[in-house]
Amino acid sequence: MSHDKTLNKGAFGVSGTGDTSGYGGLVRSNAKPGSSERPFGSYFDEVADELERAFPEFNDAIEKVIVDRDELTLHVKAAHLFETATKLRDTETLRFEQCMGVSGAHYPEEKNRELHAIYHLLSMTHNRRIRIEVSIPDANPHLPSLVEVWAGCNWNERETFDMFGIIFDGHPALTRILMPDDWPGHPQRKDYPLGGIDVEYIGAVVPPPSDRREYQ
Amino acid sequence: MTPDPYASARETTEGTVYSVTGGDWDSVVTEIGATKEERVVVNMGPQHPSTHGVLRLILELEGETVTETRCGIGYLHTGIEKNCEYRTWTQGVTFVTRMDYLAPLFNEAAYCIGVEKLLGITNDVTERASVIRVLMMELNRISSHMVALGTGALELGALSPMIFAFRERELVLDIFEMVSGLRMNMAYIRPGGVAQDLPEHATSKIRETVKELRINFKDNAKILIGNTIWLKRTKDIGILDLAGCTTLGITGPVLRATGMPWDLRKTQPYCGYENYNFDVITADTSDVYGRFLIRMNELEQSLRIIEQACDKLDVLKGQPVMVADKKIAWPSQLALGGDGLGNSLNHIREIMGTSMESLIHHFKLVTEGFRVPAGQVYSTVESPRGELGVHLISDGGTRPYRVHFREPSFNNLQSTAAMCEGSQIADIVGAVASIDPVMGGVDR
Structure with missing residues (x-):
C-alpha cells in the first residue's frame, strides 16, 4: 500500500500557512493508492492465480491490481470486461456468483479515463469479495453490459447510465431509472452542479451547499 | 348506466x-x-x-x-449520494440515515464502518460502542420487520396484524427516543463510535421491553401462522428459487427463504457479531409464506442478541463510546436542554468561557471536519432487507468524493417480474410485500 505522503501531514492535512478560510488557494489533492506487488496477502493471491490460470489473456486484460484496506481491486480494460466477468463467475475456484452492484465515479482530471465503473462481486461459495474497476474516456463512454452474466446488473447499469452517462452496450433497455425520462444531463458527474436555492435566515442569505465557501 | x-x-x-x-x-x-x-x-x-x-x-x-x-421507480429520488459530496464525512450520517427510513441505524452503521475502514481506525472503535451499535441495529431490525409484517398483512387485507405490529414498533421506537432523542433518522451512529452513551438504567428498561415484546409477538403469530386464509394468500406465491436469487443479486429474507443460510452477521461478521449466540433462520419454500416465517422467527433471534448485548453493556459500564483520537471524535457529548438535543452545557461553557484551544478545535472539527486518506472501500451490514453495501471513495479531503449505497431494496425489487409474471394480479401485492422494498432506500 503506497499512499501519497503529502496526505498524512498534520491532523487536518495542513500545509503552508495553514489557512483554512477558503481563500488561501488550498488545492484538493487526489492521490490514490498505487499498484500493489505480490504477495497480496489474504485470499487475494489465490484469486489472482486462479484467474490467471483460467484466463489466458490475464496480463492483457488486467491493467493493475490494487490491494488496499484489505480489499482487492482488479483494474480491467473495458474491451476484456465481459470475458473477465464470465471467467470470474464460471471458474469453479473463483465462482463469484453474485454481482452486488455497479457504482460509477467521475474523475474529470484523468484524461481519457474520466469515467469509472466499479463492480463489487461476492462469492458465496468461497465467502470472498473482490472489486472490478473499469475506466473509459468521457468522449466514448461505452462499456459492455454484464446483464447476461449477472441479471441483477440490469437496474444497476441503468442507474449508472442515469447518473454518469456510461452507455452499457447490449443492455436490454438502457433508460433512465431514478431521474425523469426527459432529464437533461447526468447528475452525479462532477461537472454537474448540486444546485439549490438561497436560504434566507434572519436577514442573512445562505447560498446552496455547492456555492458555499469550501474547506479543501 | x-x-x-x-x-x-x-x-x-x-x-x-x-x-x-x-x-x-x-x-x-x-x-x-x-x-x-x-x-x-x-x-x-x-x-x-x-x-x-x-x-x-x-x-x-x-x-x-x-x-x-x-x-x-425514482419517485422518491432525493440525490442523497450527490449531497453527501458537499458535506463533511460526519454530516454524511445525517443524510444516509434518511435513505431506508425504516432501517436508519443500518444505513448509519454501514456508512460509519466504511468511513472507519478508510481512516484505518476499525480496531480503535471501543467495545462498548460496538455493542451499542449491535443493540440498536437489532432493535431496528425488529421495528423494520414489524412494518414489513404489518403492512404486508394489511395489503393482503388483514387489519389486526398491522395494529399489533405497530404496537410493538412503538415500544422499540420509545427505546430509540430514550437513547438518541429521536424515533427515526437519529444520526446516532457516528464515525468513530456513537453520538452519546446510553442513559442511566437504559439496559434495565430495554430488558423490560424485551420481555413485553416476547409476549406480544405471540399475538401476530397466533393470528397468521397456519391461518387458512393467510396460507392461501402466501403459500406457493411469488416463488423465486436460489438460482434466480443468485443471478439477480438478491439477499436477505428472500434469499434465506430458498434455504440458503447466508447472513452477513455470521458469514462476514462486523461490530463483533461473532461474539453473540443466535441462529440464521431459513425456510425451504422460496415463497411469500417462507419469507414471512423467516421474518417472524428472526424477531426472536434479535431479542436474543439484544439480551446478550445488554449483559455486555452492564459489564462494560463506563467505557468510552467514541474513539480516543481527538482529531476524529466529535468534540462534545450531546445533552438534552430546554430547547431540545444539543451540545452539552459543560462543553459550551468550556469552549466559550475557558479554553480558546478547545474552541478552535471544536470549530475546526465541526465546520471543516477531519481528513480521510484517499482510497475506496466497500463495507457491508446485514440489514433487515439483505446486504446493505456502502461504496465510499475518498480523495484525501474532508468530504467524500463519492458515496454509493448498494441498497438491498433496490436490487431485490428487480425480482418483481420474476416473481409475478404468470401469476394472478391479486398475488402481486403479496409478492411485492414479501420483498419488503422501502422506496426511500430504492430511490435514495
Missing part, C-alpha cells in the same frame, strides 16, 4: 385509456367488456395503497393473469 364523471376514457394510439380512481371499477369493466379486448395494461401506483410506497407497477394482463410486469 350513467357515465361516471371520474372514470373518464380517452382514445390514444395505444388503445383506449381509462382513468380509475377507486369505486368506479364497475363502469370500466362494463366498457372494457364491450370492446372484446383481452389484453389490458394496468398502471398500478405510484400512489396506490398496496404498492408498499411510491412504487409504480405497470402490469400487462390477460384476464386476471399477469403476463408482464415492469417497475417504475
Whole structure:
C-alpha cells in the first residue's frame, strides 16, 4: 500500500500557512493508492492465480491490481470486461456468483479515463469479495453490459447510465431509472452542479451547499 | 348506466385509456367488456395503497393473469449520494440515515464502518460502542420487520396484524427516543463510535421491553401462522428459487427463504457479531409464506442478541463510546436542554468561557471536519432487507468524493417480474410485500 505522503501531514492535512478560510488557494489533492506487488496477502493471491490460470489473456486484460484496506481491486480494460466477468463467475475456484452492484465515479482530471465503473462481486461459495474497476474516456463512454452474466446488473447499469452517462452496450433497455425520462444531463458527474436555492435566515442569505465557501 | 364523471376514457394510439380512481371499477369493466379486448395494461401506483410506497407497477394482463410486469421507480429520488459530496464525512450520517427510513441505524452503521475502514481506525472503535451499535441495529431490525409484517398483512387485507405490529414498533421506537432523542433518522451512529452513551438504567428498561415484546409477538403469530386464509394468500406465491436469487443479486429474507443460510452477521461478521449466540433462520419454500416465517422467527433471534448485548453493556459500564483520537471524535457529548438535543452545557461553557484551544478545535472539527486518506472501500451490514453495501471513495479531503449505497431494496425489487409474471394480479401485492422494498432506500 503506497499512499501519497503529502496526505498524512498534520491532523487536518495542513500545509503552508495553514489557512483554512477558503481563500488561501488550498488545492484538493487526489492521490490514490498505487499498484500493489505480490504477495497480496489474504485470499487475494489465490484469486489472482486462479484467474490467471483460467484466463489466458490475464496480463492483457488486467491493467493493475490494487490491494488496499484489505480489499482487492482488479483494474480491467473495458474491451476484456465481459470475458473477465464470465471467467470470474464460471471458474469453479473463483465462482463469484453474485454481482452486488455497479457504482460509477467521475474523475474529470484523468484524461481519457474520466469515467469509472466499479463492480463489487461476492462469492458465496468461497465467502470472498473482490472489486472490478473499469475506466473509459468521457468522449466514448461505452462499456459492455454484464446483464447476461449477472441479471441483477440490469437496474444497476441503468442507474449508472442515469447518473454518469456510461452507455452499457447490449443492455436490454438502457433508460433512465431514478431521474425523469426527459432529464437533461447526468447528475452525479462532477461537472454537474448540486444546485439549490438561497436560504434566507434572519436577514442573512445562505447560498446552496455547492456555492458555499469550501474547506479543501 | 350513467357515465361516471371520474372514470373518464380517452382514445390514444395505444388503445383506449381509462382513468380509475377507486369505486368506479364497475363502469370500466362494463366498457372494457364491450370492446372484446383481452389484453389490458394496468398502471398500478405510484400512489396506490398496496404498492408498499411510491412504487409504480405497470402490469400487462390477460384476464386476471399477469403476463408482464415492469417497475417504475425514482419517485422518491432525493440525490442523497450527490449531497453527501458537499458535506463533511460526519454530516454524511445525517443524510444516509434518511435513505431506508425504516432501517436508519443500518444505513448509519454501514456508512460509519466504511468511513472507519478508510481512516484505518476499525480496531480503535471501543467495545462498548460496538455493542451499542449491535443493540440498536437489532432493535431496528425488529421495528423494520414489524412494518414489513404489518403492512404486508394489511395489503393482503388483514387489519389486526398491522395494529399489533405497530404496537410493538412503538415500544422499540420509545427505546430509540430514550437513547438518541429521536424515533427515526437519529444520526446516532457516528464515525468513530456513537453520538452519546446510553442513559442511566437504559439496559434495565430495554430488558423490560424485551420481555413485553416476547409476549406480544405471540399475538401476530397466533393470528397468521397456519391461518387458512393467510396460507392461501402466501403459500406457493411469488416463488423465486436460489438460482434466480443468485443471478439477480438478491439477499436477505428472500434469499434465506430458498434455504440458503447466508447472513452477513455470521458469514462476514462486523461490530463483533461473532461474539453473540443466535441462529440464521431459513425456510425451504422460496415463497411469500417462507419469507414471512423467516421474518417472524428472526424477531426472536434479535431479542436474543439484544439480551446478550445488554449483559455486555452492564459489564462494560463506563467505557468510552467514541474513539480516543481527538482529531476524529466529535468534540462534545450531546445533552438534552430546554430547547431540545444539543451540545452539552459543560462543553459550551468550556469552549466559550475557558479554553480558546478547545474552541478552535471544536470549530475546526465541526465546520471543516477531519481528513480521510484517499482510497475506496466497500463495507457491508446485514440489514433487515439483505446486504446493505456502502461504496465510499475518498480523495484525501474532508468530504467524500463519492458515496454509493448498494441498497438491498433496490436490487431485490428487480425480482418483481420474476416473481409475478404468470401469476394472478391479486398475488402481486403479496409478492411485492414479501420483498419488503422501502422506496426511500430504492430511490435514495
